[in-house]
Amino acid sequence: MGLIVSRRMALRLGFGAVLGTFFGGSAVGCASIRHEASGDSADPDEFHVPEVVRSAGGVLAVSLTSVVASVDMGAEKPVTTYTYDGMVPGRTWEVQAGDTLRIDLINDLPELHASHEDMGPFDMSRPHEWTTTNIHTHGLHVSPEGNGDNVFLSIAPGGRQRYEIPIPAHHPGGIHWYHPHRHGAVCQQVRAGMAGMIIVRGEIDRVPEVQAAKEQVMVLQAIELDDDFQLAEPIPYPTTEQSFFPRTQILYTVNGRLTPKITMYPGEVQRWRLVNAAEGKYMSLALEGHELNVLAWDGLTLAEPEPNDVALLSAGNRVELLVKAGAPGTYNLVLTPGSSQHPDIPGMPHSPNDPGGSSEDHSPHEPSPMSTGELEVRPILTLEVVGEGPEMDLPSTLPAYDPPMPPIARTREVRYTVEREPDNEFDTFGINGLPYSPEREPYQPRLGTAEEWTIINATDPKLARHAHVLHIHVNPFKITKINGETLDKPLWRDTWVLTGGTGDSFTFETHFEDFTGQFVQHCHILSHEDLGMMEAVEVIE
Structure with missing residues (x-):
């Protein structure tokens, strides 16, 4: 979606009403969800940063393996899920305009546990062959043909595919992301956590105030699991009491961790680069006591920073922020009450009843709501403002993306x-x-x-x-x-x-x-x- 809502509007209407404005007045509910988990990271003093791989000599060559792995996300037990190279999220890829992205994708996911007989007749409009994979470079302006950003390629378990994706020399700088896009399998693989950020360096990176700011990559995910912290398999032919995509808890993570911590000093400016890499969750974000100075949406830079207080990200959206730390103290980046999964659960009968459990049941990993006047919010990241350092500035203008449109x-x-x-x-x-x-x-x-x-x-x-x-x-x-x-x-x-x-x-x-x-x-x-x-x-x- 990519939307900013002012605090004045939020306080006047209440966050639920704000979201009703954009979602037709329907509650963004929890129809088949029993737990939506958040909690303390395994190491709360460390902000986990995904490993960065950078291009050299005009090429970024990466090997990427899709594999089931056990991942420590800071929950009460490790999470068993589909991953890239055993990590959630995958590595961050950093390229320059004019580079070539060369990806060797290896599919080490298992053969389907469900037989084709169990699945019934082949049906393109149901989950199917969900361990077959491919890759999409979401947001890149690149060729979709051949072994480029071609989402019609299919790599079966045990297979591999080389992608060669030239990035145009005039490509704007910004953030994008990669994820599977094999039809019938994409929901299962993205909800598992298979995603990573792509950074294209460009003109925005040469703005002095932006260049001076410490960069923080934040891949926001909603990992969907069963009660044993394992990814559940889809049900291609569910009963009316089942979902196509069953789950009983959701871990809302930042870079694969539950409520990590970032440290800044008063007056410091950091550049936060966020992607909503969830399968279909809306994320309404606010940082207590701070403005969000928006630089870009979906890798496309604005003409000037836009200061506001709440940013709504639909699944797939990216947003770039400059955050200037305020007075010493502890603050939370929160999901407001408007944040949840999409308001309908495919495969469920349309009923006010919830066969999967009540949304009022919570996992031990979900922090207690914090009351802020009329609002209740849930933290996904902690900001600790402490120490001292030089006062930093925000830019007044930016190199806007606004090319001419032909007739x-x-x-x-x-x-x-x-x-x-x-x-x-x-x-x-x-x-x-x-x-x-x-x-x-x-x-x-x-x-x-x-x-x-x-x-x-x-x-x-x-x-x-x-x-x-x-x-x-x-x-x-x-x-x-x-x-x-x-x-x-x-x-x-x-x-x-x-x-x-x-x-x-x-x-x-x-x-x-x-x-x-x-x-x-x-x-x-x-x-x-x-x-x-x-x-x-x-x-x-």
């Missing part, structure tokens, strides 16, 4: 649909009424042209509310309207939310430049994507 060659209406046939117990997810099929002809824009798309939440109003999160590969987009109202200041993003109200919409312009080839646009609530809410797009000459 609009074609307009399009895209409907994110959720429907149910009379004889079907579960909803059907699709785009323009059609679940994804590899046999369907892709939508074909022409290279070098610009189009205007209006994205509409077309959930059947007889069903429960469903929010959706649009993400389109390769090219970012400029949002010009929300619910038909023209924005005073357009917003550049590659990921944006459709609220939970039927008929809610937003309109964007996008330029199909530099690359031909086939990629996808889809819902980044990844359970929705696996259940069919995805469409192939092929840019042609």
Whole structure:
């Protein structure tokens, strides 16, 4: 989504009402969740920083192994889950514009425990073959063809694939991320923790005040587990009392740890670079006693820092912040009450009852809510302000990302649909009424042209509310309207939310430049994507 909400607005409406403004008034509930865990890290005095690998000689060559591993996240026992190289999150990749990203992806995940007979007929709109994998470089403006950022490749267990992804010399600096994108398996693998950050260095890094700030990478995840702290397998053909993606607890982690601690001195400025790498969770973030000075959304720099107090990140969004430490003391980066999983649980009957357990049951790892007037918040990171040092400044201007948009060659209406046939117990997810099929002809824009798309939440109003999160590969987009109202200041993003109200919409312009080839646009609530809410797009000459 990528949205800033002022404290004044939050206090006037209450955070629940603020989120209702953007999610159609529906509660962002916990339908099949019994625990949402947070807690103390194994070493609360250490902020865990993922290992960084940097390009050399114009190439970043990495070996990346998908493997089941036991990971210490600071919970009461190690977590058994899918990982990259035995780590959650994976290493941070740092490149320069003009570099080539060379990835040797090795799939050491096990063969499916469920047999194909157990799965029934092959169905592209259910979880399937969830230990087959691939990789997507979310946010990079790169080619989707061949062994580039090609999400149609499939690497079965025991297989391997080399990717060669040239990054254009004019690519803007910013943060992006990598994660699996094999249809039918993406929700399972991302909710397991398979993700890592990508940093492209650029003009933003040469702003003196930004360059002087200590950089902190923060990969925010929601690791979905069973009661034994293990990743549960999907259920392709659930009963009405089951979910496609079962779980009984969620660990909200920062760089794979529960509530780590960062230390700053009064007047120090740090650069916090955050990605919401959860499968489908909204994260409404606030830092007690501090403003969030926003530099960029989705790797696209603003014209000037925007100071605010609450930032809403949909799944897949990235945000860059400058944080200036205030008076000595201890503060918390918190998830406000608007933060949770998506408001619908695919595979569950639409009922006010909760077959999976009550959201009022909590894991021992979930800290007690802290009352702040009318608000209750939950910490995911602690900031300790202590000591002394030189006063640091914030920049007044930034190298804005705002390229010219060619004349609009074609307009399009895209409907994110959720429907149910009379004889079907579960909803059907699709785009323009059609679940994804590899046999369907892709939508074909022409290279070098610009189009205007209006994205509409077309959930059947007889069903429960469903929010959706649009993400389109390769090219970012400029949002010009929300619910038909023209924005005073357009917003550049590659990921944006459709609220939970039927008929809610937003309109964007996008330029199909530099690359031909086939990629996808889809819902980044990844359970929705696996259940069919995805469409192939092929840019042609």
